[in-house]
Amino acid sequence: MVTLSDVAKQANVSKMTVSRVINHPEQVTPELRDLVEAAMAALNYHPNVAAKALANNRTNVIKVVILEDIDTTEPYYMSLIFGIAKGLDKRGYALQLVTDRHRMNGGNRADGFIVTGERASDIPLLEMLNEPFVIFGENRYGFDFVDSDNKAGTTLATEYALAKNYQSIVFLGIDVKESFEYSREAGYINTLQQHQKIPQIHRLSNHSRVSQAFICDRWEKFAPDTCFICASDRLALGVERGIIQKGGRIPEDFGVIGFDGVFLDQVANPQLTTVKQPVEQLGELLARMLLQKLAQSGAQQGEVLVTPELIKRGSTRE
Structure with a gap:
């Protein structure tokens, strides 16, 4: 049976250090914590978490x-x-x-x-x-x-759209009055202002059918050479469908950029350029x-x- 002493020997540290890593990880450096955890994994050592929780009046x-x-x-x-x-x-x-x-x-x-x-x-x-x-x-x-740094994300997206020479850049946000949405809008607004361009913001409920209908209903308002920056991949997916339904060409005449990078960006056709959150x-x-x-x-x-x-x-x- 593997003991605390075995882990200490494997990691070349004291038993006290191993105990601290297990019971008070905030008291040791990340490097030392990684060293002890690697030793525990190598020896297949598992602390008695149930006993520890009981002693500390915790449920774990x-x-x-x-x-x-x-x-x-x-x-x-x-x-x-x-x-x-x-x-x-x-x-x-x-x-x-x-x-x-x-x-x-x-x-x-x-x-x-x-x-x-x-x-x-x-x-x-x-x-x-x-x-x-x-x-x-x-x-x-x-x-x-x-x-995620939401403001930094839409800054990246807007700068990329500008670099690809889309002349009109439209932001489709989510209709919630929340900090993440304000930050995503701020990255877009600040970047356009730096390039002396006027922001265009529309807020929609976060459903692809809504953004698809939005594009179809206002198709005449969007000239070729427009890029849509969307606050979610779900909105971006609907934008793509709307453009294709109206006969628009992606990416030659219309660009679409999403935000999230979890699954939907890959099943879209064409696959979405997106701000990927880790x-x-x-x-x-x-x-x-x-x-x-x-x-x-x-x-x-x-x-x-x-x-x-x-x-x-x-x-x-x-």
């Missing part, structure tokens, strides 16, 4: 709460939840998924919450939570959060932030923004 359960309609985001959440699960599993924590807002504080106990899809109307609900929580997504309420990585970062918050007795963690990547495909000019 984290509730992941989804407060929005996943019908418009389902591929996205599969990657996010997988990332969260990976991050929690590294520390011996289990994930419990909650989709009913009325059950957030009910049922089985949990050590903390990861909350996503919240809107302004949900703030009183969050403030009633009894345990520490972190948010997935920018917010203006002072809650700890992890998100969703699985964001999930792991959420887990890490919450567990650090628990280790620090609920101390404020601030914000983590991760720069997304522009993936260039067939819906824009080469």
